[in-house]
Amino acid sequence: VMTTFMPPPPAATFLAFHPQDNNIIAIGMEDSTIQIYNVRIDE
16 A cells, blocks of 8 residues: 655744734745635635
8 A cells, every 4th residue: 555645834924814803814834835715704
């Protein structure tokens, strides 16, 4: 049986919220990448 293990994702080192409405989050990762999310939920 052959198994492939994936390396763990890089750790988050920075978190910032958009200052006006807090719907946008930017996450800085340990490998120097940035992930940007829109977290707005329409009700």
